[in-house]
Amino acid sequence: MKISELARKAGVSTKAVRYYESLGLVTPVRLDNGYRDYSADDLRRVREIRALTRLGISADRTRPFLECLDVGHEHADDCPSSLAGYRAAIDELTMRIDALTERRTELIARLRSAAARNFPISPRDLEQTKMANLHELPTDLPVPQDDGAARHLPGTALPEITLPSTGGDPVRLHALEEGRHVLYVFPLIGTPDVDLPQGWDNIPGARGCTPEACDFRDHYEDLTAAGAVSVHGMSIQTTDYLQGVVDRLRLPYAMLSDAEFRLAKALRLPTFQADGEHFYRRLTLIIRGGKIEHVFYPIFPPNEHAQQVLAWLKDNPA
Known part of the structure; x- marks a missing residue:
């Protein structure tokens, strides 16, 4: 041939x-x-x-x-x-893989170090560093609608669940000290080296966890002055991951990890799926005396939510 x-x-x-x-x-x-x-x-x-x-x-x-x-x-x-x-x-091939893995590890370490070193700690610093896009939300985000998934929560007693915390000691939600406690629940906080799930911006209420966390950071003292004994954030992400978030964003409050959706199962909290994974829907619980006193759901815009909680605390003194 x-x-x-x-x-x-x-x-x-x-x-x-x-x-x-x-x-x-x-x-x-x-x-x-x-x-x-x-x-x-x-x-x-x-x-x-x-x-x-x-x-x-x-x-x-x-x-x-x-x-x-x-x-x-x-x-x-x-x-x-x-x-x-x-x-x-x-x-x-093994030698090449080892060499590439070493290079990849070094690149990830440099990326995380640069992100942590340059991440702004206040709106003023944010403007000065010209990194405002990290906290800005797209103008065309879909607005979440109230589907009634949280209407049963006010007045409900907290289950006997203990969750790991970035603060060190586990938190027993059913046995928090006297007074009002703010627990805001969010889907996930991304990092510069991890992509968000596909189609994240098209899911109502999914985008905006970092701006929400920073809004609670920037109004933390106002919230405690208005009667909040504690503020906690909670997602399904691991405690180690959330500790990195706390360090990077300089959060003055602790984050709780509920990777197994224990609170969702006990209280029938709203969740959703994206890119084959399961997440909490964004909502905030005001806890008092072992019960849910008030619920914020749905939440929008997330970057102003701490101010919404603050206004409620002021309008409804304990």
Whole structure:
């Protein structure tokens, strides 16, 4: 067969076939007219080279496999030398993976360090560092509507659930000290090195966790002055992850982790799914005397929600 036919049947270019010939891996017969004539064995060899090179074994290092075919074996890896070729290729890949992993780890560390070092701690600093886009919400975000998923909560007693906290000691929501406590629940807070779930901005009420956390930060003293004994944020993210959020955003309050949706199951709190994952819907509970005194749901815009809570506390003194 001609080189064009061989290349088509083997799934390679004619240039690749000529390259294999230059390495002595394929040796076609020359006809009287000077054309190359490739046999079925040549086709098999080219297909084997193509399969091995796709696995990362260079064409020149396919010789042991081709020699295995030459001595009559059915498969090119029926010989000990072929197995040695596999091992050599695996060792080389392992070294490359280790090197790439090390580089990736260093890049992630630098990204996180830069994000933490440059993350603004106040609206004024935010403006000065020209990073306001980190806290700004898109103007076309869909507004969440009240679907009635939280109407049963006011007056409900808190279940006996203890959640891990970034403050160190676990928090028993059913046994908080006397007074009012603010618990705002959010889907997730992203970081510069982690992408948000696909379609996040199109889900009503999903976007805006960082601005909400910072709004509670910036009005924390006002909230406590208005009667809030404590403020806590809560999501399904791990305590270690949330601790990084607390450190990066300089939050004066602790975050709670409910990775197993324990509070959602006990109180039938609203949740949603995105990109194959499950999240809490954004809502805020005012807790007093072991019961839910008031519920904010739905919440919009999230970057002004702490001010909404503050206004309620002032309008409804304990």
